[in-house]
Amino acid sequence: MTTIRHFPFAAHATSTATRFLIHGRGGRLIPRGAGASFWFNPLGATISEVPVEDLEFGAIFPAVTADRQEVSVQAALTVRIVDPEAAARRMDFSVNLGGGEWTSRPLQILHDRIIELARQYAAQAAGALTLEALLADGLVIMRDAISRGLAEETHLAEAGILVAGISVVAVRPDDEIERALQNKVREAIQAESDRATYDRRAQAVDRERAIKENELNNRTELARREAELVELAGANDRRRTEQELERDELRARATVANSRLGVDARVDEIARVAEAENNALAARLSEYNGADLPALLAAIAPEILTAMPRVESLTITPDMLAGAVQKMMNNVREGAAA
Template identity: 40%
Template sequence: MADIVRRFGWRHLRSTPTAHIRHHHRGQLVHDGTGLSFWFRALTAALCEVPVDDREESMVFHARTADFQDVTVQATVTYRIADPAVAAERIDFSIDPDTGAWRGAPLPQISTLLTETAQQHALDVLARTPLSAALVDGVSAVRGRIADGLGDEPRLSATGIALVAVRVVAIRPEPEVERALRTPAREQIQQDADRATYERRANAVQRERAIAENELASKIELARQEELLVEQRGTNARREAEEKAAADGVRTEAEALRTVRLATAQAEATRAAGEARADAQSAWLRVHSEVDAATLHALTGSRLAENLPRIDSLTISPDVLTGLLAKLGAAGSTGHEIPAPPTGDRR
């Protein structure tokens, strides 16, 4: 929208670079161009503002396919006004000299023209196309037909409108039909998923079986190794027992031989000791047999004195002394010698 300012009964208009301004004064074209700025009098001026930038028109319309299925087409048409002078002559782009706003509705008029024209060409294509083909290849077919139809539309060129681009966003059936169409694909996807699940389970079972077989083979090999170990242990134990028995035999023989030798030595020692004692006893007896009786008595007394207990004190009564003296006197009269008292310390 143009910017208009009032100054002392005059108006000043300032437009944008994307707006084409046409100024007529008393039926004569005074100003014509984009991005203009000028003074004018409101009572004698006729102003038009035609946008020359690219504009997009979004449209949504319903169509019916060859198999009588309703579909919704969503498209966008990009256009521009290539000839502002022609467009200003065919469509009302006049603006209020006081506010700069359009007096009419030129852009909705162009929108209606584009929508109806595009819809006509889209319906023509979809009416000859089944629903399945329309959903697969309908977007490109409809886009090409709309672009060709709008490009060849004489009314658009006569109005100064040029087509820039056409985009068809989607062609969608009714929700119930769309769900029905999704069902086979979903079932196929589910079947593929089930097949993948079954294959995964089968692979898992095969792997578990392989693992079980490996474990069983390992157990069998372990049992075989244990059997060999038991046999080897038995062999080692038997060999150890044989070696131990042989060692015990050798040790027993050695002990028996040592015992025999020890007994022989002890017997020889005992015999030698006995012979020595016999010789000593014989010599002792022979000596005693050669000694007289008085000497033997003396020796007997001496041995007896050696074996008597220690006497600390001795009390001799008169009776004992009298009898002893009498015996001594009798012995002296008979001519026997009185043995000498022992030399031991006796009290």
């Protein structure tokens, strides 16, 4: 607000750094600048105070989508007056020389004008889209539509007004549709949660099955190794038995060979003894062949007596002795002849 002090025949005006003062005198506008301080004659003078700080305008306005659904758009706009003199010519920023307040509501008028334009362009953008598409990318769509529309408004540029920033905070449907969409989203989230739960259970089942398969494979591998071990032990026992049988067979063959050698040696010995006895008997018989009977009886009498059983007492008659001696001599001759 401009501070105006009155003195006799003169007045003094002072503004802040965010307010641009324009002094009107004699049909001419004299720019005094922001934060100006000057003397003026109150008679026939006007002072316009144009704000040069960033003005923040916010509004919530409705729009209808292509599928006839109503949405509310919440937007915030930053407006800046870049040409205060041009703005003072297009809008009434004059102040009361008595107290320094605006004589009208220029900022409210500017707000209504800017918001009405933004509402128009937002409604055009919403009418070209369905509710689903608008809710999906509504913030960007609305911001771009409002920004392009306001940039094309030439009368704003001619009035020295610049829309420095546009922010669309929210695009919301009516309460019933929003609750329905929330329920849909909740159901989708719940379904996704249930699906994740089922997936975790399926993964747990798969892991359990994999563990069981691994255990079964381990048991199968253990059984196979045990079978190989049993087969190897059986092969070792069989080989050991075969080796023992071969060893026993070799031992038996050696025993038989030794027995055979002993028998052969015994037979050879008996044969040699028999041959020696036959030679000795032949030699004796050859000696007995030319001997007379008394000498022959005397020679063989010890052997006859040795071969005969022991007799405690014996009575021999001449007849018995002559017959026996004759029979023995016949046997001896037959043996010598053979």
